[in-house]
Every structure is written in C-alpha cells, then in structure tokens.
Amino acid sequence: MTSNPVTFNPRVPELATQFIGTIFNDYDPRSYAPGADFLTRQEDRQQVSPTAIPAVGRPLAEATKELVDVLEHDSNLRHPRFFGFIPGPAQSVSWLGDVIATAYNPHASNWAQSPGASALEKQVIDWACEAAGISAPNRGGILVSGGSMANLTGLMAARESRVPLDQIPRAVVYTTEQTHSSVNKALRILGISHIRTLPVDDAFRMQPTVLRQAIEADKKEGLLPFAVVGTCGTTNTGAIDPLDAIADLCDEFDLWFHVDGAYGGSVVLSSRKADARGVERCDSMAWDGHKWLFQTYGLAMVLVKNRADLVRSFSAGGEYLQDVEGGSHNPDWWDMGPELTRPARAPRLWLTLQTVGTERLSQMIDSSISVAELFEKEIQSVEGISIVTPACHAIVTFTTGDEAKNVALAEYLRRHNIAGIWTTTLNGKNVLRLCTISPDETEEDMEALVKDIEKALKKIQL
Numbered sequence: 001m002t003s004n005p006v007t008f009n010p011r012v013p014e015l016a017t018q019f020i021g022t023i024f025n026d027y028d029p030r031s032y033a034p035g036a037d038f039l040t041r042q043e044d045r046q047q048v049s050p051t052a053i054p055a056v057g058r059p060l061a062e063a064t065k066e067l068v069d070v071l072e073h074d075s076n077l078r079h080p081r082f083f084g085f086i087p088g089p090a091q092s093v094s095w096l097g098d099v100i101a102t103a104y105n106p107h108a109s110n111w112a113q114s115p116g117a118s119a120l121e122k123q124v125i126d127w128a129c130e131a132a133g134i135s136a137p138n139r140g141g142i143l144v145s146g147g148s149m150a151n152l153t154g155l156m157a158a159r160e161s162r163v164p165l166d167q168i169p170r171a172v173v174y175t176t177e178q179t180h181s182s183v184n185k186a187l188r189i190l191g192i193s194h195i196r197t198l199p200v201d202d203a204f205r206m207q208p209t210v211l212r213q214a215i216e217a218d219k220k221e222g223l224l225p226f227a228v229v230g231t232c233g234t235t236n237t238g239a240i241d242p243l244d245a246i247a248d249l250c251d252e253f254d255l256w257f258h259v260d261g262a263y264g265g266s267v268v269l270s271s272r273k274a275d276a277r278g279v280e281r282c283d284s285m286a287w288d289g290h291k292w293l294f295q296t297y298g299l300a301m302v303l304v305k306n307r308a309d310l311v312r313s314f315s316a317g318g319e320y321l322q323d324v325e326g327g328s329h330n331p332d333w334w335d336m337g338p339e340l341t342r343p344a345r346a347p348r349l350w351l352t353l354q355t356v357g358t359e360r361l362s363q364m365i366d367s368s369i370s371v372a373e374l375f376e377k378e379i380q381s382v383e384g385i386s387i388v389t390p391a392c393h394a395i396v397t398f399t400t401g402d403e404a405k406n407v408a409l410a411e412y413l414r415r416h417n418i419a420g421i422w423t424t425t426l427n428g429k430n431v432l433r434l435c436t437i438s439p440d441e442t443e444e445d446m447e448a449l450v451k452d453i454e455k456a457l458k459k460i461q462l
Contacts, residue, residue, distance in 0.1 A: 011060050019068065024092065048073050075420065080438035080445065082420035086235065086263055086288075089438040090296040093355050097348030098296050108344040110332035117344035122330065124346045127353065128287060128301050132261075132268050133280025140307030142336045143289075143299060143345040147262030150286030150300040152186035153314075153337050155227065157284055157304060158256035159190050160313040162226035170224040174198060174214060176206045176241070178234040180260055194223060204234060204389070204426070206241040208249060215253055227256040232276050232285075233264015236424050236433070238395035240264060243278030250283075259285040262300065264393050266292035269358065270365040272393065283309070289349050292365060292394075292437050299345045302337070310336040364439040368394040371446050372436040378450040384457060388431045396434045400457070403430035408460045409453070418452050 050070050051063075077088040101117070108117040125141040144150050155173070163171045172194040173187055179197070187195050196214050201207050215225045228250055230241040243259065250257040259265075259279050265287030267276045279285065282305070289299035304310055315335040334340045353361070372391040379385050379398055388397040400406050406423050410432060413419045424433045436446075 009060055015061060015064050019064070046073060077420075078438070079420070080441040081418070081449070082438070083434045083436060084420045084422040086291045086435055087420075087437055088290055088297055089294055089440065090290065091294045091352060091356070091439075094295045094348040094352050097351035100351075101344040101347035104344070106344045107341065108346075109334040109340060109342050111330055114344065117346060118330070118333070120344070120350045121333065121346035124349050124353070125301065125303070129303050131358075132265070132282075132285060132287070132303060134282070134285070134303055134305060135280070136305045138306045138308060139304065140310070140336075141301055141303040142310065142333055143301055144337060144339070145298050145345075146290065146300045147180065147260070147286050147288050148182040148185065149338070150262060150288070150302045151180070151182050151229075151258070151260055152189060153302045153310070154258045154284030154286055154304070155183070155186050155190060155229075156338075157309040157313045158227040158258055159192070161283075161309050162254075162256050163224060167224055169193070170222070172196060172218050172223050172225045174211055174225070174228045176200050176231070178204050178236055178239065179229055179231055180235055180262065182262075183229050183260060194218070200239075204237045204239040206230060206246060208242060208245040211246065211249055215249070215255075219253075225253060225255055227258055229258050229260055230278075230282075231264075232259050232261035232279055233267060233393050235263055236395075236426060237389045237397060238264060238391075238393035238435075239389075240267070240275050240393065243276060244281070245278070247278045247281035251281075256283045257281065258283065262286045262288040263291050266365050267393055269362045270369065271362070272366075272369060275393070289345075292368070293349065293352070293361070294364070294439065295348055295352065298343075299349060307331065307336065314338060365437075367439060368437045368441070371441050371443060372396050372434065374443050374446045375434060375436065375450065378447055379453065382450060382454045382457070385453070388426060388429075394436045396436075397424070397426060397431045398434075399429070399431045405460070406430050406432050409456060412456050412460050413453070416456075418456065419449060 048070055051066060076082060078090050080089070106114040106117045108114045108121070111118045121143055124143070129139045129141065142153070144153055159171065168191050171192050173192055174196045175183055176198045177200050184195060198206060198210050198214060211228065218225050228246055230243050230246045232240050232243065247257055259282040261279065265285065267273060268279065285303040287301045287303065289295035289301065290297045311331050314337055333342065372394045376387055376391040376396050380387060384400055385398055386401065388399050390396070400409060407430070410421045410423055413421050421432060421434060423430050
C-alpha cells in the first residue's frame with residue numbers, strides 16, 4: 001500500500017524538527033531588546049496579507065515559511081514582560097502534550113472511541129475537584145475551550161436544574177459590576193433577560209447584604225431568582241468575592257452557586273488558598289488552564305458538585321451513537337457539554353502535572369503573587385505614579401493621575417518593546433494595569449521594569 005502525499009507528506013518530520021529547534025532554541029525569556037522580533041514583541045501594528053488561497057497547491061516548505069512569518073507578527077503572550085489582559089505563559093511541556101495528542105487526533109467525546117484520552121481527562125478533572133475542595137461523591141466535570149464556554153456550560157446546568165422551561169422569562173441571575181463579560185454573554189445565550197449587576201465594595205467585591213436585598217426584592221416582585229455568580233479573581237483587580245458568605249445565601253434561598261474562577265481558580269493551589277474559602281461549596285466552577293496553570297490556549301475546566309446536572313443538561317442522544325454509549329459511572333463527554341466532536345484537551349495538562357508536579361506548580365503561582373507585590377512597593381517610589389488597587393493575586397493597578405498620560409505611557413512601553421501594559425477602567429477612571437503570572441518573571445526584573453517606567457515617563461510628550 002503506497003502512502004497518499006495528501007495525508008502523509010515526507011517533508012513534515014524534517015520541517016517540524018527545524019521549526020521546533022528555532023522556536024525553542026532562539027527563545028530567551030530575559031531578552032527585552034527594543035525593536036526585536038516576535039521573541040520579545042509586545043505589539044505589532046503592521047498589516048498582514050497572507051498569500052491568496054491557490055487552486056493548485058504549492059511546496060510545503062514555501063508555505064510553511066510563510067505561515068511562520070505571518071504568525072511572527074503576533075504578540076508574544078508567553079513573554080514574562082507581557083502583562084496585558086491575562087497573559088498566556090504556556091510551558092513548553094504543555095505544548096509537547098498538545099502536539100502528541102494532536103498527532104494521534106483522537107475523537108475525545110466518548111469512552112468507547114477514546115479510552116486513553118478519556119482516562120486522562122477524568123484524572124485531571126478529579127485532581128481539580130480535589131484541589132478546589134469539591135468533595136461531593138458524584139462530583140465531576142469536563143474540559144472545554146476556555147472560560148467563556150466554561151461559564152456557559154456551568155450556567156446551562158444551573159438553568160436546567162432550577163428553572164422550568166416555561167418559567168425562563170421570570171428567571172433572575174445575580175452578578176456584579178466586576179463580573180466577566182463572558183457571563184453576561186452566556187446568560188443572553190441561555191435566554192435570561194433578568195441579569196442583576198450589583199455594585200461592589202471598595203475592594204471591588206460582591207456585597208452579601210446588597211445581594212440579599214436584591215434577591216428579596218425580586219421574590220417580592222414575583223420573579224424567580226435561581227443563580228448567583230461569584231468571582232474568584234476578577235480580571236480588573238484580582239479580587240475574590242466573599243464566596244463563603246455568598247454560599248450561605250445560596251443555601252438559604254436555594255440558588256445555584258456558580259463560581260467564575262477562570263483567572264483566579266489557581267489560587268486554591270497557592271499559599272493564599274484561604275482567600276478562596278467557600279469555593280468548595282459551589283455547584284459549578286469555571287477554571288482556565290491556559291491562564292494560571294500555564295497551558296497552551298484552548299483548555300479550561302468546568303467542575304460541578306453533581307455531574308448528573310451536566311448529563312441532564314446536555315445529553316441529547318442520536319441513533320448513530322447508540323453503539324458507543326457510556327455508562328452512568330463514566331458518562332460520555334458528549335453528554336456533559338455542548339460539543340459532540342471535541343479534541344483531547346487533557347494530555348497537555350496531564351503531562352504538565354506529571355512532570356512539573358503540584359509542589360512546583362504551587363511555587364510558580366506564589367512567585368507570580370510575590371512579584372506583583374514587589375512591583376506595587378517599588379512603583380510607589382516613582383514620582384507621578386500612585387497605586388489605585390494594591391497587588392491582589394498577581395494583579396496591580398496604578399495611575400499617573402491623567403488618562404491621556406496613562407494611555408501614552410502604555411503605548412510607549414509597548415511600541416518600544418519594554419513591556420506589554422494596557423489600561424482599564426475602575427470607578428469610571430482610566431488606570432494602568434499589570435498582571436504578573438509568568439513563572440519566568442523575577443524580582444530583579446520587576447525592579448528593572450520600575451526603572452524603565454520611570455525613564456519612559458520622562459520621555460513621553462503630551
């Protein structure tokens with residue numbers, strides 16, 4: 001039997017080896033040279049125009065070179081000085097796990113077709129439940145593509161558990177001004193129109209007294225409160241809502257408690273685990289692997305107290321699937337989430353946990369928190385800079401006191417490849433924001449960054 005050049009190109013192994021050598025051997029996490037290439041790039045605003053799709057294929061080496069050239073225009077979110085949004089400091093071992101899984105290309109939707117990938121996913125989910133303190137006997141979960149899908153999946157389970165279909169128009173969910181936008185998007189998809197956005201306290205956390213008042217007012221109006229979304233690590237400031245107190249109210253009013261821990265869920269692995277007290281009482285939880293667990297993009301977890309809630313929400317059947325149905329002890333993944341066809345997401349996180357170990361992983365998270373606290377301390381010595389919110393779970397916000405100067409400073413730092421820093425808005429005011437979750441970041445570099453910011457402030461012209 002001869003090989004098909006479309007499905008197997010003999011040049012693939014050679015080109016893959018060349019690329020791997022380049023992407024890893026050339027990468028230096030300590031390089032911050034202004035004007036450098038992708039390896040230190042914080043931002044590139046050049047227009048990218050790939051070659052038009054041809055009718056007749058061209059040489060693989062030629063197309064591969066262009067593919068690399070095109071992707072080199074992207075920001076290097078794994079660089080330790082990329083502090084914008086939530087960075088993506090993926091570890092090389094995660095990449096390796098993903099490459100191996102992709103090479104096998106399993107259909108990771110059911111136990112019959114993918115017992116290996118399924119066993120890895122179940123082990124990873126069990127580990128995460130244990131880490132979060134979710135101890136219910138029927139606990140479980142599923143891996144999805146990111147926090148948006150994790151929140152949608154958890155809230156779908158909430159709606160199916162608490163709201164009859166004909167009562168959806170009366171259904172109410174409680175969030176705050178700092179709840180991630182993906183939650184509102186999920187609720188709109190689910191047909192929930194009553195979304196209460198509650199004011200936060202001075203530390204940007206949900207206020208239990210305000211939550212109680214809102215629930216009681218809605219019940220009096222004949223509405224149907226059914227879920228509360230608490231946040232474990234807000235994107236703007238890293239704040240964690242008072243999860244234990246929220247759980248008390250959810251118990252009192254029989255509401256589903258969903259925790260959005262997409263960013264800050266990893267705090268449960270750190271020395272600051274007590275900050276997330278109450279997360280173990282949630283009915284569902286979103287937790288991203290591609291943020292503070294250092295995974296390549298496309299991996300998040302939905303954890304639930306009772307996996308039957310996921311099966312009840314997503315099991316749809318299909319005659320052509322009848323020969324590969326799983327059992328109740330290990331329900332198939334296609335019955336626990338919105339995807340039928342899905343990739344094997346667990347191998348990369350499994351390989352990371354196996355090789356890095358949970359002890360070292362905890363140290364990496366603690367280090368992220370420490371360098372943010374050091375930045376907060378050092379930046380206050382810079383004339384014209386003041387702290388807006390103190391370092392909280394590896395996020396700091398600060399300001400020059402002037403919106404235009406904040407924007408100009410962030411732009412200067414990015415354009416000169418000094419640091420990837422952007423602004424956000426708190427209490428209606430523009431502020432600068434730093435998220436320091438890269439495990440390659442050091443205290444020495446934080447001190448150097450402060451000096452770089454001080455120099456940049458003197459150079460920007462307004």
